[in-house]
Every structure is written in structure tokens, then in C-alpha cells.
Amino acid sequence: MMPKSSPTLYRDPDRLAASDRVAGALSLAIHEHRLLPGTKLGEDEIGEVYGVSRTIVRAALQRLAHIQLVEMQRNRGAFVAQPSQQEAREVFETRELLEPRTAHKAATLATDADVYRLREHIALEHAAMDAGDRGRALHLSGLFHIDIAGIAAQATIAGFIETLIARSSLIIALYSRRDSALCDSHAHHALIEAIAEGDGQHAEELMRNHLLELHEALDLHQCAAPPRSLKDALLSRES
Amino acid sequence: MMPKSSPTLYRDPDRLAASDRVAGALSLAIHEHRLLPGTKLGEDEIGEVYGVSRTIVRAALQRLAHIQLVEMQRNRGAFVAQPSQQEAREVFETRELLEPRTAHKAATLATDADVYRLREHIALEHAAMDAGDRGRALHLSGLFHIDIAGIAAQATIAGFIETLIARSSLIIALYSRRDSALCDSHAHHALIEAIAEGDGQHAEELMRNHLLELHEALDLHQCAAPPRSLKDALLSRES
């Protein structure tokens, strides 16, 4: 499974832990909706794909479980998480509590370099959208929110938002009503302008509205086509 | 290291994963200030204490690293985390953002059983304090905050608060100015009353003040007697 004996062949310059690489790859796949909620994540299978042992895969899955991207069931394995509607509501309520304030702070702290980076970000988003790569666009739009939290120099909150974004991605996969232009880059564009001008009040307001729009674009009343793995669907909590 | 062959001897009724047990034990020790910030957490050593292999210890440490109770340095091992003063400020700012609102919601939702449990909680806190077990009192006072988040039916936020409480415990260990009656149960008592009466506005206000008091009881200006492991101190970020 690994080239057996080849002393110090790879020499990762950055010493990236192998489990980080795997966790990142899985996370990306989930964010881009290539792995859908409910998908079984077998340890051997993943290990084969990335050429690592189950030890590594396990560590990666544990990490993803902690941010609730995957759910681990004892002796049954790991699955891409399927947030319930209640959880979905909680996630968006929490975002509505954290992000507007964070946007405000970001607006007051952003440097030119930060603004430049945000603009670049949006350009990528557009490009992905134009290329029809909806998964990638969604992922990038999530990164946009995380980036703002980073600018606000609130690493703690940024970490939380990262978790919330991750779950949002799952929630959108499950409950997105229309094939909406979610996180339509229009809203992001307006946000950047407010941040560039240092207008905290406005940025806060824009962020709040943006999140409310996202929230309302979800159908949290009836179960919308749950794409869970067949027999697993029958065991899970709420039908 | 484990009783080698004894088929199904223990039969944990709840199927508690072994790593959960270890993580819980370590977490408790940190919360109770029996393990101080900077302490090296050797894998073999911990494994011996709890009679498990390094596999389990590793999983436990990873979990604690995720909630930032411990810091893992590649190829060097795990240490009880030492939040910087900047991080300390962030943690309390975030708590001040999340908890008052949560207390408000808890006040509107609390059942009689919830209130009863909270009162019981405070009684334990008092008992620990009277017994001179300051570490245990501190731990219990943290649980109090988590319990309130649970009552607010916001599992997501409750999870975040749990993390924040954990780090607060480290912060208090590092930066507590006076041997203050931190989280003096007086404030908790008033909070319970507001919650019992369903007075959300009041609860929110009390919680906000309570947190500000806690925050101000910290000395975040100069480095207060850093009990870090000797040579490690010289490598770390800020002196």
C-alpha cells in the first residue's frame, strides 16, 4: 500500500501531516458536493485512494467528525453528515449572530492587501460559476466568509465560522430549495465595497441580509429528497 | 498492558469509546488545574496511566487539540495549551457575544426541571468551594455556563461555548490576577433567578455583566508567571 522501503523518499518540505492532506481532500470533496450527505466513508477504501493506511484515514475522519462534516457511528463507520432541519436552523441562527459583527470588525481593520485578496477571491468565484462548476463556486463562496473572519483578527470566531460554513455546505446540499444562485456573488460584491470603504455599519447590515437570504432560500419544512444511502436512511433519526 | 485474552470481559454497557474516557479524564484534570498550561503530555506515559495503547491516547489528544485544550507540535508531542493574551481576549470577546443572547433564550425556554438542575449545580459549586477544592469549583462553574447553553436548545452554540469554557479555564490558570472568587456563585445565583422567572432581558444583562467581570479579573497586560516547561518557553511565540 506504500512503497515499502525507500528511506525518506518524499520529504514533504512543509511537513504536512498525512492526515491533514487526507482530511483536506475529503473536506474539499464534501464542500464541492462530490460526496453527498449520507455517503459511507469506508476506511480501507479511502486509504487505498490516497495511498495511506487506515491509521491516517482514521485520524482524518476523526477531525472531520469533530467539525461535524462526517458522523461516526461506533462499529458501523463514518458517513458524510446529514444535518437535520433543526440543526440547519441552528447553524444559520448562529451565523446570523456571529458574522454580521465580524464583518463590522473586518471593515474597520481591512488593509488594502486584504481587500485585494477578497476581490481576487470573487473573481475566482465568478470564473467557477461561468465554467459551470457549481460545486467549486459554492466552496469558494464559503471561503469568502472565512476570509472575512480572518481579516477581523478573530481567530477564535474564524474557527467557529469555518465549522458553520462546512455544515452550511451540507445543509445546502440537503435543503436548497431552488437551484438558487446561492451566495450570489452580487451580495459578496457589495460587502467588499463596504469593507473597502471601512464602513462597518454597512458591512454588518449587508452581511446580516445576505445570511437571511441564504437562510430563506432553504426549505426547512419538509424533507427535500434525502439522498442518503439506501438502507441507512431507515435507521437514522428522523424520517 | 491489557489483560491479554479475556473475551468480552468488560462489556461496557454504553459502549463508551476508550478514547472518550481518556479524553474526559485529561480534560477534567486540565479543567481542575491539576495539569497546568505547558505540561508535556507524553503518549506512553498517559497510556500507562489509563491502561490503553498509544492509539487511544493519540485519538484523545487529537480531540483535546481540536478544542484547543492541548497543542500538538509535530514530532515533539502534545502540551497543555497556553493561550496567549491575544487569544484570551478573543475568547472572552466571543463569549460576550454568544452567551448573553443564549442566556436570554434559556430564560424563555427553561422548564422547572431545568431550573432545579441549575440550583443543584450551584449547590455543588458551593460545596466544592467550602471544601477548599478550588479546582473542582472552577470546573463546576464552567459546566454551569454549558448547561445554560443546553437549555437554550442551541446545541451548536453549546458546543462552541464548551470550547470557550475550556480555554477560559486555561486562561484563568495563566492570567487570573487575584485569587479571585472567579465566577463567584453570587452572579450565578442571580442568573438562576432571572431564568426561573423567565426574564430573558434580565438574564441577558446579568450574563453580560458576569462575563465582563470575569474578563476584568484577568491580567492581560503583562505576562503573569508563565509556568511553561523550561526550555519550551524559549521557543514559544511571545515571551
Add this chain to the structure above:
DNA sequence: TCAGCCAGCTTTGTATACAATGTTGTGTCC
């Protein structure tokens, strides 16, 4: 025919072995 049970297979849980890295102490050379 169908419910229940048991055997074999598959997958996860945990321990252990080995490799790689970091640390420490000693010896040598200048």
C-alpha cells in the same frame, strides 16, 4: 412461505512493531 438463527464475510476497534524525527550527552578538534 416466512420468521428466526447461525456461519462466513466485511468492517471497525485496538494493540503493537517498525521507521523517522527530535533530544541529549560525549568526544574531538581547533
Add this chain to the structure above:
DNA sequence: GGACACAACATTGTATACAAAGCTGGCTGA
């Protein structure tokens, strides 16, 4: 005497082996 180099040791990183639990499918007996 002090700085560097290197070897012995200690600790972590990863792979693998084995044990335990769950799943599947076929068998049996009503």
C-alpha cells in the same frame, strides 16, 4: 575551554496484525 559533530536514546509518525462487532445470505423448522 568552547564549538561542532556524531552517536545513543527517547518520542512521535505510520503501517500492520489481530480481535470484536456488524452485516449478509442461506438454512431450518414450523
